[in-house]
Amino acid sequence: MSTFIIRGGTVVHAANSERADVLVRDGRIIEVGIKLDGTAATEIDASGCLVGPAFVDLHAHLREPGNEAAETIESGARAGAVGGYGAVVAMPNTTPTIDSAAVVGYVYERARHAVIDVAVAGAITIGREGKNLAPMAEMAALGVRLFTDDGNGVQHGGVMRRALRYSSALGVRLAQHCEMDDLAGSGVMNDGPLAARLGLAGRSALAEEIMVMRDIEFVRASGGRLHFLHLSTRRSVELVVAAKADGLDVTCEVAPHHFTLSEDRCASFDPVFKVHPPLRSMADVEGLRLAVARGDIDAVATDHAPHTPESKDGTFDEAPPGMLGLETAAALTWGAVNGDAHAFFNVLSRRPARVAQLRAGELGVRRIAHGGDVAPGEDASLVIFDPSDSWTVNRHALQSRALNTPFHDMVMTGRVRGTVVGEPVWLNGEFR
Amino acid sequence: MRQSIRGGDLISLADVSRDAIVEVLDVAESFVEVNQRSIKKVPTLKGRVVASLFYEESTRTRLSFETAAKRLSADVLSLAVASSSVKKGESLRDTISTITALGIDAVVMRHMASGAPWQVSRVVPSIRVINAGDGQHQHPTQGLLDAFTIRQVLAERAGTRGSETGSELFHGLRILIVGDIRHSRVARSDIAAYLALGASVTVCAPPTLLPTEVSSWGVEVATDFESALAQADVVGLLRLQVERGSGGFVPSLREFTSLYGLTAEREQLLQPHALVMHPGPMNRGVEIDSSVADGSHAVIERQVANGVPVRMAVLYLTVAGGEGDL
Numbered sequence: 001m002s003t004f005i006i007r008g009g010t011v012v013h014a015a016n017s018e019r020a021d022v023l024v025r026d027g028r029i030i031e032v033g034i035k036l037d038g039t040a041a042t043e044i045d046a047s048g049c050l051v052g053p054a055f056v057d058l059h060a061h062l063r064e065p066g067n068e069a070a071e072t073i074e075s076g077a078r079a080g081a082v083g084g085y086g087a088v089v090a091m092p093n094t095t096p097t098i099d100s101a102a103v104v105g106y107v108y109e110r111a112r113h114a115v116i117d118v119a120v121a122g123a124i125t126i127g128r129e130g131k132n133l134a135p136m137a138e139m140a141a142l143g144v145r146l147f148t149d150d151g152n153g154v155q156h157g158g159v160m161r162r163a164l165r166y167s168s169a170l171g172v173r174l175a176q177h178c179e180m181d182d183l184a185g186s187g188v189m190n191d192g193p194l195a196a197r198l199g200l201a202g203r204s205a206l207a208e209e210i211m212v213m214r215d216i217e218f219v220r221a222s223g224g225r226l227h228f229l230h231l232s233t234r235r236s237v238e239l240v241v242a243a244k245a246d247g248l249d250v251t252c253e254v255a256p257h258h259f260t261l262s263e264d265r266c267a268s269f270d271p272v273f274k275v276h277p278p279l280r281s282m283a284d285v286e287g288l289r290l291a292v293a294r295g296d297i298d299a300v301a302t303d304h305a306p307h308t309p310e311s312k313d314g315t316f317d318e319a320p321p322g323m324l325g326l327e328t329a330a331a332l333t334w335g336a337v338n339g340d341a342h343a344f345f346n347v348l349s350r351r352p353a354r355v356a357q358l359r360a361g362e363l364g365v366r367r368i369a370h371g372g373d374v375a376p377g378e379d380a381s382l383v384i385f386d387p388s389d390s391w392t393v394n395r396h397a398l399q400s401r402a403l404n405t406p407f408h409d410m411v412m413t414g415r416v417r418g419t420v421v422g423e424p425v426w427l428n429g430e431f432r
Numbered sequence: 433m434r435q436s437i438r439g440g441d442l443i444s445l446a447d448v449s450r451d452a453i454v455e456v457l458d459v460a461e462s463f464v465e466v467n468q469r470s471i472k473k474v475p476t477l478k479g480r481v482v483a484s485l486f487y488e489e490s491t492r493t494r495l496s497f498e499t500a501a502k503r504l505s506a507d508v509l510s511l512a513v514a515s516s517s518v519k520k521g522e523s524l525r526d527t528i529s530t531i532t533a534l535g536i537d538a539v540v541m542r543h544m545a546s547g548a549p550w551q552v553s554r555v556v557p558s559i560r561v562i563n564a565g566d567g568q569h570q571h572p573t574q575g576l577l578d579a580f581t582i583r584q585v586l587a588e589r590a591g592t593r594g595s596e597t598g599s600e601l602f603h604g605l606r607i608l609i610v611g612d613i614r615h616s617r618v619a620r621s622d623i624a625a626y627l628a629l630g631a632s633v634t635v636c637a638p639p640t641l642l643p644t645e646v647s648s649w650g651v652e653v654a655t656d657f658e659s660a661l662a663q664a665d666v667v668g669l670l671r672l673q674v675e676r677g678s679g680g681f682v683p684s685l686r687e688f689t690s691l692y693g694l695t696a697e698r699e700q701l702l703q704p705h706a707l708v709m710h711p712g713p714m715n716r717g718v719e720i721d722s723s724v725a726d727g728s729h730a731v732i733e734r735q736v737a738n739g740v741p742v743r744m745a746v747l748y749l750t751v752a753g754g755e756g757d758l
């Protein structure tokens with residue numbers, strides 16, 4: 001373990017920020033203050049940068065086991081480090097599905113040497129088939145705190161209601177991919193006049209909103225904790241905000257692509273813009289941006305979904321849904337919060353860490369706690385973010401094995417200069 | 433908006449201008465004359481290779497394109513993908529690289545997925561791509577030949593040649609399109625062409641078969657089919673896929689016919705000069721009665737006959753860039 005000092009940055013706390021240095025020793029923050037003595041410490045220059053808790057992604061598809069050609073835990077974790085993430089939650093829609101202690105154990109084994117912390121989400125139902133409950137207690141005992149059938153929503157109302165009841169005794173949270181299959185049908189882009197002109201089948205916003213409404217009522221009636229994954233419409237966010245006001249334990253996330261790109265991109269018929277839920281109307285994009293800036297949402301989560309070039313090469317109808325997100329989320333979120341550094345770290349670090357219960361230290365294969373204050377005694381989960389660095393996304397330069405970023409060639413403002421998970425893992429363009 | 437399709441692709445009529453469409457119609461007119469000669473072949477595309485790539489079989493459209501290419505002296509490579517093993521397992525990109533290796537100049541393609549021709553043109557920008565129908569999106573040569581047929585008939589009645597009239601005959605023309613517009617690529621291309629040429633277009637269908645917010649396309653939506661028929665100068669019918677007429681979108685074909693079929697009784701409502709069109713293949717007795725399809729208003733056979741000269745015009749303009757003798 002090493003000693004290092006992050007010098008000259010603006011340290012962003014929950015309520016205020018200060019120009020200060022941060023001294024870290026053996027994975028712990030030792031001191032935060034002006035002109036700290038750096039004798040025997042490695043110096044890290046953070047001038048012009050924000051220093052805050054490393055980001056936490058609630059929603060990353062790391063594809064291992066089963067689709068290592070698209071991504072591995074190792075490559076996905078590197079992408080996370082470059083994106084400023086100290087921890088990511090790996091989604092369970094792998095092959096096999098993460099629906100038992102055995103598979104959780106396998107993923108832990110693979111994640112042990114990843115450059116950042118990897119937490120694991122388990123499936124709600126066996127094989128994500130939406131029928132029989134997966135052994136959530138068995139997985140929870142290994143440290144799993146989020147459960148989801150993501151990729152699928154749990155369609156059957158009775159199953160979802162029982163899952164919420166069952167999980168309510170385990171201290172865990174369920175996470176729902178909200179789309180009713182019977183309403184989404186075979187749709188490949190947002191339902192509306194543009195889909196109609198392009199002759200592409202639509203996935204209606206109602207498919208999402210009706211499941212949000214349904215599940216809110218289940219929580220109201222049966223208890224349980226529920227997280228709504230990648231909400232893509234203004235109305236969905238309004239529903240969750242209202243449910244919170246009613247005192248329900250519900251949380252939600254939005255993905256950067258949903259508050260950055262509108263359905264208009266689909267007019268190119270380029271499958272890189274195909275994602276579920278789909279890119280929505282400009283009104284929804286603007287509504288979500290506002291929700292991020294206002295703090296109506298708990299987390300910006302990437303829904304990082306690598307696909308091999310071959311599989312994304314087909315027609316818009318055939319191509320699998322999903323896009324890369326880990327390495328572009330911070331800059332896009334910075335663009336949405338209008339320079340509010342507190343909102344920035346709230347949605348990227350503090351609140352997602354609470355949703356995924358990563359505030360506690362070591363659990364599973366995690367080394368440290370995440371989402372804490374930048375204060376003495378806290379684990380050193382830190383990110384150094386340069387808010388004025390301008391760069392152009394190059395899909396070939398990403399850490400991810402896949403190329404399917406919808407932001408290729410786009411100019412971004414704001415870039416991660418360093419990521420610290422106990423120790424610096426990514427600094428000034430290099431892995432340590 | 434493209435002002436001409438010369439030297440470019442033809443994938444959609446939504447992005448070509450009135451002038452570009454009129455140019456195709458004018459060139460097609462001269463090819464009608466070529467087709468009336470005893471030797472129907474011109475050397476325009478001699479030495480060029482045109483591949484037809486049909487992922488969805490449509491013998492009529494494929495033969496129409498291949499005949500057009502042959503009459504322009506092109507070498508034609510017919511790849512009936514729909515019935516071959518290529519369909520499963522090989523991606524669009526692999527197929528395209530294969531045919532690119534064969535050294536083709538143009539590909540005429542039909543695909544069940546909307547947007548497939550875009551994918552091809554992105555992969556092989558040097559090859560001209562002509563869309564012969566993609567999913568529910570576009571069927572541009574059908575839109576062009578429908579517009580050509582309307583202009584041809586109206587010009588004949590006015591005792592002139594279509595090419596003397598530009599787009600004039602479309603101004604104020606009332607065109608009614610009836611039936612399964614939601615799932616029809618023909619409707620999308622027809623509407624784009626007719627609107628570009630200055631016609632006014634009305635659509636009429638059960639609400640489940642209308643595209644979402646279709647009025648944003650610049651068309652009127654008629655709720656009273658019979659009064660819309662009585663006002664139309666042209667009535668364009670569309671094929672209703674049997675599976676869509678059996679409960680999913682309308683309760684039954686019989687109910688569709690009783691509400692939206694062009695029956696012999698409804699034919700009586702038409703103005704004497706009104707034209708009845710259908711892109712084929714027809715479901716006689718469903719969207720159109722047999723007697724109407726064979727009756728005096730129908731110009732359906734002309735549509736079929738105009739397929740070859742219009743597709744010759746498209747190949748001539750896109751592949752030869754409009755250069756060379758006709």
Ligand SMILES: [Zn+2]
Binds near residue numbers: 150151152177
């Ligand atoms: Zn999902």
